[in-house]
Amino acid sequence: MAIYTITHSTRYTYETPVIESINEIRIFPYICKEQELLNQELNISFSPVLHTYFDYWKNKAATFSILPPHRELIVESHLTVRTTSPSLIQINFHSDFVQLADETQKNLLLTELSKIEKIKKQGLIKEIAENLLQESSSVADMVERCSSYIFRHFKYVQGITDIETTxxxxxxxxxxxxxxxxxxxxxxxxxxxxPCRYVSGYICPNKSGMRGEGATHAWVEAYIPQFGWAGIDPTNNVWVTNYHVKLAIGRNFKDCSPVKGTFRGNCQQSLSVHVSIRYEDGKSFEQTNAVKRKDPYLVLEPVDNNPMGNQQQQQ
Incomplete structure (x- = not known):
């Protein structure tokens, strides 16, 4: 059990004024038994009215609009949360794939979350997965082996990918x-x-040296029969315990983006994200990242009689 105070600030800046910014945020702690929200305060440029709701994945989300011309948009969350999971999780390593298939067939959500995405290199993924499966003794063991494979064969390198990398x-x-x-x-x-799902949130280990420490983070939850959803972090090759704070879940990043939206304007935008995490002992960790995009001028459908056009923003 641990208490973390987290500040998460997303800042968009525009070369010239933009108008009619319409945004959606998922920066509220996910409601689950593994964590408890103690306090949260949101500060957003122009103090817009928030319309909150729960989406398909049961994430708490909110939308807001900023209509007047502006050259900057800041979305800031001040959050205090208590994680309630133990430091060691007793994962069920006995459930097999026969049990998994039986449960998946009876549950439409599990069926949906077990469908692969269409990619060009699926043959390579299949070869890796089948080799790992031959050595696996259970569903949980296969999950663990996949995490270990990624940890050993993929380098943690910032700046070579962006939020749209396939x-x-x-x-x-x-x-x-x-x-x-x-x-x-x-x-x-x-x-x-x-069946598995993408998770967005924060990783908050104190002096553990984990990769991604003190910043927005992402990991995976896999469904294990007779256990349920188990979080595993392939970036650090660990099962998720009380060091992770969950914000949102979904099929992939697009379902969990902390901030996304559109605006009217024909200019380049820049995006930076600042995260500060303070621990119970008073120590803190801060990190600021400039978020890359392949195309900063991602133009959507043109707006009639509006030479500015529509563009999209996303974190």
Missing amino acids: VDEILDHKGGVCQDFAHVMLQLLRTVHI
């Missing part, structure tokens, strides 16, 4: 960051019909 590109790079490792893990598990 699994095919990650396989070419043989490296990336937590989001990339999570997407490869999902593809491997779904190839052998293990």
